[in-house]
Amino acid sequence: MHEVSIMESAVRMAVDAAKSAGASRVLALRLRVGTLSGAVPEALRFAFDVVCRDTIAEGASLEMESVPAAGWCPACRAEFECADFISECPRCHNPNGELRRGRELEIASVEID
Amino acid sequence: MCKECGCGLGGGDLKIGGHSHEHGHDHGHDHAHGQDHHHHHEHEHSHGGKTLSLNLSLLEQNARLAEQNRGFFRAKKLLVLNVVSSPGSGKTTFIRETAAQLAGRLRLGVIVGDLATDNDAARLRTAGIPVVQITTGTVCHLDADMVAKAAAQMDLDQLDVLVIENVGNLVCPADYDLGEDLRVVLLSVTEGEDKPLKYPPMFHSAHVAVVTKSDMAAAAGFNRELALQNLERVCHHARIFELSAKTGDGMKAWLDFLAEQRAA
Numbered sequence: 001m002h003e004v005s006i007m008e009s010a011v012r013m014a015v016d017a018a019k020s021a022g023a024s025r026v027l028a029l030r031l032r033v034g035t036l037s038g039a040v041p042e043a044l045r046f047a048f049d050v051v052c053r054d055t056i057a058e059g060a061s062l063e064m065e066s067v068p069a070a071g072w073c074p075a076c077r078a079e080f081e082c083a084d085f086i087s088e089c090p091r092c093h094n095p096n097g098e099l100r101r102g103r104e105l106e107i108a109s110v111e112i113d
Numbered sequence: 114m115c116k117e118c119g120c121g122l123g124g125g126d127l128k129i130g131g132h133s134h135e136h137g138h139d140h141g142h143d144h145a146h147g148q149d150h151h152h153h154h155e156h157e158h159s160h161g162g163k164t165l166s167l168n169l170s171l172l173e174q175n176a177r178l179a180e181q182n183r184g185f186f187r188a189k190k191l192l193v194l195n196v197v198s199s200p201g202s203g204k205t206t207f208i209r210e211t212a213a214q215l216a217g218r219l220r221l222g223v224i225v226g227d228l229a230t231d232n233d234a235a236r237l238r239t240a241g242i243p244v245v246q247i248t249t250g251t252v253c254h255l256d257a258d259m260v261a262k263a264a265a266q267m268d269l270d271q272l273d274v275l276v277i278e279n280v281g282n283l284v285c286p287a288d289y290d291l292g293e294d295l296r297v298v299l300l301s302v303t304e305g306e307d308k309p310l311k312y313p314p315m316f317h318s319a320h321v322a323v324v325t326k327s328d329m330a331a332a333a334g335f336n337r338e339l340a341l342q343n344l345e346r347v348c349h350h351a352r353i354f355e356l357s358a359k360t361g362d363g364m365k366a367w368l369d370f371l372a373e374q375r376a377a
Contacts, residue, residue: 002285009171017165027162031171038288038314085313086346095349099317105171111162 007047014110023112026057034067034104069102128248130266178257182292192375198299200281203325205233210358219273224263226255226280254285283312301326302335309347316347328357
């Protein structure tokens with residue numbers, strides 16, 4: 001996966017947001033990472049320290065909220081938990097579930113000073 | 114190693130149509146600024162610092178460029194395919210035969226992505242197909258920015274269908290929208306029936322799944338039922354075709370589908 005470029009985007013967005021708000025430092029980044037996003041949290045954390053170096057986000061903390069995957073069953077008209085991309089409804093075994101959550105790779109907020 | 118994602122592929126420089134592009138991935142920075150800033154909502158935070166809500170996708174930059182591509186391609190009335198598979202699944206032969214058999218019906222051009230060499234582009238060019246090569250060098254997938262630059266080197270007004278042959282890789286290209294209408298994933302009979310289960314994000318994201326090299330199914334001991342069952346589990350929404358580009362078996366249904374999609 002592209003954890004390095006994903007973290008580069010995250011830090012760039014955080015730094016841009018901080019600068020445009022007149023801040024001089026980024027204290028924290030909060031990300032939302034879906035369980036089916038393909039991004040590995042440990043690899044994101046590793047990349048974070050590297051890409052923050054020599055930016056106003058150096059030394060910032062990184063919080064990652066894991067977003068569990070959820071499917072939508074059109075027959076039951078209800079959500080179900082998905083462990084993977086096989087979106088079979090556990091109630092009625094309809095195979096045509098639609099993945100509704102779990103692919104998130106988002107920057108939720110930044111804390112600046 | 115891929116500079117972009119650290120996935121272990123690659124090692125050279127980005128080249129589009131024979132020209133070197135340094136810092137290929139930096140182009141988007143200019144586009145990414147500005148608009149983002151409208152999303153901020155400031156409020157005081159207890160830690161002394163201030164919290165800004167952003168709520169932005171980290172793939173936003175590519176997504177925005179992909180939407181620009183999509184709008185541009187629609188205006189040109191092009192049907193755009195993003196063809197993905199593992200290395201050696203038969204993408205180039207499949208595309209070459211598709212172009213040859215559509216001749217007189219639809220005009221097809223190709224953007225080819227590879228880590229290195231322009232062998233695939235040369236094979237297509239020899240067959241008389243307009244081709245622009247992207248040599249990604251360090252990057253294991255195409256992105257929307259590379260496709261925009263390659264498309265600028267093609268005479269799109271002379272085409273009906275633009276095929277983007279992605280880098281042979283079933284992992285990273287899954288996350289990069291190029292602005293295509295249809296994502297077409299290939300599964301060759303020599304690869305094993307469980308590929309869809311091993312690489313679910315890619316297969317899940319596909320609109321079309323094509324089982325290729327069907328002429329070799331018996332020799333490879335290919336379990337057709339199992340492969341179709343696995344495809345249906347991971348990409349039940351996808352149209353499935355089974356064909357051999359080499360013998361032409363099954364090509365007609367695929368070509369008719371393309372013509373129908375182009376007309377839609």
